Every structure is written in C-alpha cells, then in structure tokens.
Amino acid sequence: MTCAFLGGEIINPSNNYVVISKENNVLDTVTLDNNNRFLYKINPIDPGLYTFSHGGEIQMIFLEPTDSIVLRLNNLDFDESLVFTGHGAKENNYLINMFLKNELVSNKILKMSQASPEQFEHDLDSIKNEFQNDLNAFKTKYNTSPLFNEIAQANIDYNFYAQKELYPFTSYGKTERKNFESLPKSFYTYRSKIDYNNDKLKNYFPYYSFLKYHFNNIALQRHFTHSNDSVFNNKSLEYNLDKIHLIDSLITNDSIKNSLLKFAAFRYINASNNTEDYLPYLNSYLEKSTSKKNNYQIKNLIESLIKLKPGSTIPNTLVSNEKGNEYQINDFIDGPTAIYFWSYNMKNHFIESHKKIKELRVKYPEIDFIAINIDENKESWVNYLKQHHYSLKNEYRFMTPEKSRQILALNTINRVILVKKDKTIVNSNTNMFSKHFEVELLGLINQ
Numbered sequence: 323m324t325c326a327f328l329g330g331e332i333i334n335p336s337n338n339y340v341v342i343s344k345e346n347n348v349l350d351t352v353t354l355d356n357n358n359r360f361l362y363k364i365n366p367i368d369p370g371l372y373t374f375s376h377g378g379e380i381q382m383i384f385l386e387p388t389d390s391i392v393l394r395l396n397n398l399d400f401d402e403s404l405v406f407t408g409h410g411a412k413e414n415n416y417l418i419n420m421f422l423k424n425e426l427v428s429n430k431i432l433k434m435s436q437a438s439p440e441q442f443e444h445d446l447d448s449i450k451n452e453f454q455n456d457l458n459a460f461k462t463k464y465n466t467s468p469l470f471n472e473i474a475q476a477n478i479d480y481n482f483y484a485q486k487e488l489y490p491f492t493s494y495g496k497t498e499r500k501n502f503e504s505l506p507k508s509f510y511t512y513r514s515k516i517d518y519n520n521d522k523l524k525n526y527f528p529y530y531s532f533l534k535y536h537f538n539n540i541a542l543q544r545h546f547t548h549s550n551d552s553v554f555n556n557k558s559l560e561y562n563l564d565k566i567h568l569i570d571s572l573i574t575n576d577s578i579k580n581s582l583l584k585f586a587a588f589r590y591i592n593a594s595n596n597t598e599d600y601l602p603y604l605n606s607y608l609e610k611s612t613s614k615k616n617n618y619q620i621k622n623l624i625e626s627l628i629k630l631k632p633g634s635t636i637p638n639t640l641v642s643n644e645k646g647n648e649y650q651i652n653d654f655i656d657g658p659t660a661i662y663f664w665s666y667n668m669k670n671h672f673i674e675s676h677k678k679i680k681e682l683r684v685k686y687p688e689i690d691f692i693a694i695n696i697d698e699n700k701e702s703w704v705n706y707l708k709q710h711h712y713s714l715k716n717e718y719r720f721m722t723p724e725k726s727r728q729i730l731a732l733n734t735i736n737r738v739i740l741v742k743k744d745k746t747i748v749n750s751n752t753n754m755f756s757k758h759f760e761v762e763l764l765g766l767i768n769q
Contacts (some may be wrong), residue, residue: 326386328408332395335397337702366511391414393405580613638650642721660689684762
C-alpha cells in the first residue's frame with residue numbers, strides 16, 4: 323500500500339476548509355462536513371513532512387505509507403489542543419509535544435543567555451540531553467522508522483544549534499563584537515556537522531530557522547573582520563552583502579538557497595530606508611538567485627518602495643469595509659493616519675497589534691488608526707474579528723490583495739504607514755512595536 327489517510331475534526335473552525343500541502347505545494351483544499359470533519363487520501367504517498375493549515379494556523383504532520391491519522395483540535399487553542407489517533411499517531415504526538423516543549427524552554431534559554439559562554443553551554447547541553455534521552459526511549463519503545471528518526475533527531479540538533487547561534491545576539495552587557503571575542507574556540511564545533519543541503523528537511527521549521535540564524539551570525543563575524551563596527555546593524559549594506567555571499571557560497575541546493583536569499587533580501591529591504599543602497603544590493607542578489615519568481619518579487623518591491631518615499635502621496639488601492647462597501651485608501655484619510663495590516667497566518671501579530679492599537683487610540687486620539695486585512699479569503703475576515711471580540715470600526719480588507727500588497731510594498735506584516743492630513747507619506751516603513759514609534763506618532767500630530 324502506497325497511500326495514507328489524513329482526517330480529523332476541528333472545533334470552533336474559522337472557515338469551512340483545511341489546506342494540505344507538501345514542500346510549499348498545495349495538494350488540496352478539503353471542505354469540512356456538517357460536523358466540522360474531513361478525510362483526505364494521499365495517493366501515492368511521498369513519505370515525510372506535510373503541512374496542515376486552517377484559519378491562519380499551521381502545523382506539520384509526518385506521514386508514511388499505510389498511515390491513517392485522525393487529528394482533533396480546538397481552533398481557539400490550535401497547537402496546545404492538537405492530538406492524533408490512528409496508525410502513525412504516536413510519531414506525530416511525539417513531534418507536537420516536542421514542539422510545545424521547545425516553546426516552553428525558549429524563555430528559560432533566553433534568561434540563560436545572560437550567563438558566561440561556558441555556563442550557557444553547560445546548561446544548554448543539560449536541556450538538550452533531556453530531549454535526547456526522551457527520543458532514545460521513544461525510538462526503542464516503538465521501533466520507529468529511519469526517516470522518522472532522522473527528522474526527530476534534526477529537530478533536537480537544529481533547535482539547540484540555533485540557540486548557540488543566537489547567543490552573541492541575546493547576551494546583554496557587551497557589544498556583539500565583544501561577545502564573539504569571549505566565546506571559547508570549541509563553542510561552534512558542531513558547525514562541521516551542518517548539512518546545508520538537506521532536501522528532506524528544507525521546509526522543516528527547526529532546520530530552516532537554524533539556517534537563518536546561522537547566516538546572520540557568520541555574516542556578522544565576517545563583517546567584523548573587515549569593518550570597524552562593534553555592534554550588529556541589520557541596516558548595513560556591507561553586512562547584508564556578506565550574508566548573501568555566504569548563502570551563495572555554502573549552499574548548492576537551489577530550493578534552499580533561493581528561499582534563504584529571498585528571506586535575507588526581504589529582511590534587509592524592510593530594515594533599510596536608504597533607497598540609494600537598494601541598487602547595489604539588488605545587483606548582487608540577482609547574481610546569486612536562480613528563481614525568476616523571487617527575482618521578480620524583489621525587483622517589484624524595490625520599485626514600490628521608491629514610490630513610497632517620505633513626501634510622496636500614498637498610492638491608492640481598493641479596500642472594503644465589513645458591509646462590503648468599496649473605498650480607495652485616500653477616501654478615509656482626512657487627518658493624521660496610521661495604517662497597519664494583519665493576516666490570519668500571523669495570529670500572534672493579529673492579537674498583539676490590535677491590543678497595541680487599542681492602547682494607542684486612548685493616548686493619541688488625534689490619530690486615525692486604520693487596520694487592513696491582507697488575505698485572499700473575503701468571507702472570513704469579519705468573522706475572525708468578531709470571534710476575537712474586536713470592533714469593526716476602522717477595519718478594512720484589500721479588494722485585490724496581491725495587487726495591493728505589491729503597491730504598498732507589504733513584504734512584512736509589521737509594516738505601518740504614517741500619513742499626514744494632506745495624504746502625503748511621513749514614513750512608509752515603521753513598526754508599532756519599535757521603541758521609537760510613539761515619538762513618530764507625536765511628530766505626525768505636530769506636522
């Protein structure tokens with residue numbers, strides 16, 4: 323038998339379907355029945371990691387031939403309520419429990435980062451050994467497959483490797499240069515074991531996250547060898563050129579390389595407001611990326627950002643309110659305005675941004691705070707707001723999301739656009755969670 327079955331029940335669904343994908347390719351959109359249940363047959367089955375998503379939440383599922391897995395979850399508490407039954411369930415329950423356990427220890431590890439490198443390494447190894455012992459016992463008890471063993475081991479290794487890559491950035495009291503200089507020579511010996519081109523893990527969150535942190539780290543180490551900088555500056559053109567050079571030189575797998583190059587480009591462009599640096603960065607990026615789609619996106623993003631420079635009139639794009647009435651963005655700008663964005667796919671940001679704006683509305687009543695949903699699904703956005711008990715006032719959604727995201731250069735959900743009463747842009751690339759944001763709001767009021 324070369325097929326597998328995936329089914330389940332969703333309590334408190336936010337829409338009537340689930341999406342099943344593998345390696346960023348959607349296999350199918352499966353409709354929930356009247357009991358909020360679904361069943362899907364994957365035939366033939368390609369053993370490995372699949373993605374299951376619903377209502378902006380996403381989780382990975384491990385599937386092998388003959389598996390018949392039934393999941394159950396409460397959409398209001400997605401990861402914490404997710405449980406599996408059926409053939410193949412034990413492996414998936416192990417992986418989700420490991421995911422939740424990693425989330426729990428992450429804050430503990432952040433506090434540990436304030437210790438010396440030697441103490442941090444000792445304490446981190448102790449936690450890693452607990453994870454390793456759990457995995458060893460699980461493998462022995464259930465006689466798991468080599469593929470599962472590889473994925474579960476990678477989960478442990480790359481999660482803990484990532485913590486060591488983050489250490490110089492999270493250890494306070496010194497500059498990053500001083501932090502690097504204080505590391506023991508053996509601190510990064512695991513780097514000799516890194517597989518930069520693991521096709522089985524290319525879409526696995528622990529592996530991909532590690533690679534992002536790793537290249538941030540080694541690029542900064544290289545940058546310090548030919549600059550006088552002593553602190554991390556993610557807006558530096560030279561540092562970001564170092565990063566994409568290292569990605570290109572160490573990775574041969576086109577899928578992994580192009581994905582990391584795209585992420586690095588978006589990260590840099592979002593951080594930097596210096597449009598003069600965009601062209602040399604773009605030229606270097608295009609020499610390395612082999613993805614026509616990614617190259618097109620990055621070029622369009624830069625072109626859009628140039629049009630969003632301070633002093634430019636904010637470009638018009640269609641939005642609608644909860645009643646379905648259509649407007650151009652300029653229609654509701656008649657005073658100092660802050661426009662922010664949200665998506666089902668970023669639940670934490672959705673909740674935290676609305677919480678933050680609620681506070682800012684009280685402190686700065688002179689400013690209109692406008693929220694725009696950027697998702698394609700036009701039926702669910704109002705229900706999603708109601709489900710979380712948010713007011714619908716000053717809430718809109720893009721009528722043509724893909725086109726609007728391009729016009730407003732929304733390469734990140736964190737972008738906030740500040741606009742004067744005369745509809746000209748003050749800042750098209752600020753962040754409400756920045757410590758400087760309220761200073762910018764005061765400046766907007768006084769203009």
